[in-house]
Amino acid sequence: MSISTLLGRPRDASRDVVIEKAAIELLREVGYERLSIEAVALRAQVSKSTIYRRWKNKAELIADAVHHYAFCKMPSIDSGTLRGDLIEIITEKVKTMKSADGQLFAGLMAASRTDNDLSDLLTKSMADGAGSVHSAVFERAIERGEISANASLETVLEIAPAVITYRLFMSHQNVNRKFIEHLVDDVLLPVLSHSTTSPLIQSK
Amino acid sequence: MSISTLLGRPRDASRDVVIEKAAIELLREVGYERLSIEAVALRAQVSKSTIYRRWKNKAELIADAVHHYAFCKMPSIDSGTLRGDLIEIITEKVKTMKSADGQLFAGLMAASRTDNDLSDLLTKSMADGAGSVHSAVFERAIERGEISANASLETVLEIAPAVITYRLFMSHQNVNRKFIEHLVDDVLLPVLSHSTTSPLIQSK
Amino acid sequence: MSISTLLGRPRDASRDVVIEKAAIELLREVGYERLSIEAVALRAQVSKSTIYRRWKNKAELIADAVHHYAFCKMPSIDSGTLRGDLIEIITEKVKTMKSADGQLFAGLMAASRTDNDLSDLLTKSMADGAGSVHSAVFERAIERGEISANASLETVLEIAPAVITYRLFMSHQNVNRKFIEHLVDDVLLPVLSHSTTSPLIQSK
């Protein structure tokens, strides 16, 4: 590092932003498959060559665009019970996925195929984005004595996003209030209380 | 209905098979995006028009091809315990997904974006394919008294495929023996035993 | 020949004409270098792929276009003297080259570099197109006794086009009435009269 080849006209970094922004917008509007580099260039007021100078192809552009696009600002949540908090979190998440960002999400999934790093990133960002909120929720639940301190929180984070994503984007079943309650009551809470008490009842 | 214009040369039904077979092969080899109808036609020794006469477009062809392609010939399973059976089933499923059919699976998922019907089909075929096997497994578990007759079997079928697919194709985390045991012990079995006893302990 | 693969939709031959016509027009308007296939396609109301299906590239298209384009319909000439006829013929030719067809001619020359066959063709067409007219002119001159029957007519056809083309397109000197007379009086006629009398005076 650090001699940092300072040769030639430097790339205008602001263009990255404009381009990726345009890409994200189009992703939302027409989806990944029908998004064309030419359209991105047009919208970003940038020449096609500038795009191809920076990214090898469409997939890589979308990958970076999605990567840099922070798409979840979870509001702080505190309903008083773990059950209420979980339902609220999931509801919020689902709303995001289903609305404006749905197309984007689908595009993202497409990009994921090409770029595994992206999909890891995505997964992580889902967890992370939610991470801090979740931590707070779980901490309060422990304080209230709803779950034990050694409850398997990671397991919840393994299951919930998977089930929701799968339903929304693969099996195309709806995710409504009723299902969310079912998920929380019949899956997440049992899993948490199981891990809480597992040393006692469970015998394996 | 159904006088069904019996005029002119009848469609050669055998061609459907050949075409779909070619499509599946190519799906495995190059993935959905780089699969071209022209290539399918070439490999199937069939003209492009024959394909377009039968399917509206690429997505529909792939949908049908995948639908008719039985990709889970689950062997009969009986390890003596529900836990053993579940682990065996999941292990088998994962093995399929990870091996030869990996590309195909990824292709399918891609197609799912575009074609919701396909993804429904896909989801259904996964459930169906497994359905009969699962039924037997659960029946024996009930007979053995491991779970109650009103245990929430559907919930298990909602969770397991979702978690596995998500890990393999989205978060790209590995699914090994350890994780499968974790899934069965810390998620599936607790969920089943919860629903069994829920009327009694649970109060909400 | 002649089994003549009669498979598939036949090429619409009329399109060749339309395309080549458009090419010729554009050649005249903007010249070879600034003529783009895209513009040809647009003007011919034809898709780019149709052009590329028929010709390998721009040069080959222009080659064929020029080839099929008959560009000299010399009017019949009879001024009463060989000198007058020659001047008239050359004047006419020069006028064509300088006016509308000038650009075309230049384009043609460009194409010639790539395609030698074309340039041969061009040369021949110049000679041929003029051929019949010239024949008549020379025959009358012989009848009138202005030149002998064994005058070297070919030599004239070797010199005149060369000198004119060279001046117009290479040295870019003007070719006006005065120069044409100079060419006829000081070059062509002497050459013709030389060959007429060559057996007598010349000693080599």
Add this chain to the structure above:
Amino acid sequence: MSISTLLGRPRDASRDVVIEKAAIELLREVGYERLSIEAVALRAQVSKSTIYRRWKNKAELIADAVHHYAFCKMPSIDSGTLRGDLIEIITEKVKTMKSADGQLFAGLMAASRTDNDLSDLLTKSMADGAGSVHSAVFERAIERGEISANASLETVLEIAPAVITYRLFMSHQNVNRKFIEHLVDDVLLPVLSHSTTSPLIQSK
């Protein structure tokens, strides 16, 4: 005029040479159309801006390059007769055009279309380069009494290059010993002797 801002670092004149040399080489190798400024810069170990600082565009660069490229180092010639000298001169010229410089020449001609200045330059350089040699040849011929002092030497210089260039690069007919003799005997010498005696015999 001509205080001529003498400020700042002066241009490195030696670079002109290197660049033009590279241009000439590439012209020979790939022809005018496929010659790119980028390639010239690369070969000359020079940056693109250095080229564009000195020449407005490709055509002008090639024009200068050709102009400064002395491609006719005609050896001194003295065969004893005008006929012999002419044949030798033309033979030499043709040899040059046909050999290594063929591509270059063709490139030049192409460039001439676009850039009239270039073609003038080219024409002039051909005449000039040959000029001195020709002068000597003609002077000796006059001294020997082969032609008169008022013989139309210019006319010869108008005809010979035109005919040769045309045959080589347009009609693609070969220029061999036989044709050269034909040109000298049946065209050039008659033209010269015509102008010599024209005031006497000719009456028009």
Add this chain to the structure above:
DNA sequence: TTTTAACCGAGACGGTACGTCACGTCTTGTG
């Protein structure tokens, strides 16, 4: 000696056209 302005390299930039590819539709002749 310092300033100053042009030079030089590298390479980004907006363009324009290239030639290719696959789409899904259409138009033939043959079975």
Add this chain to the structure above:
DNA sequence: CACAAGACGTGACGTACCGTCTCGGTTAAAA
């Protein structure tokens, strides 16, 4: 009719150069 073959309009792909521009850094004459 089905079918094979392949032409067709469409639209995007990724590449190659064009000629311009913007940097950091250099170089020699003018101040």
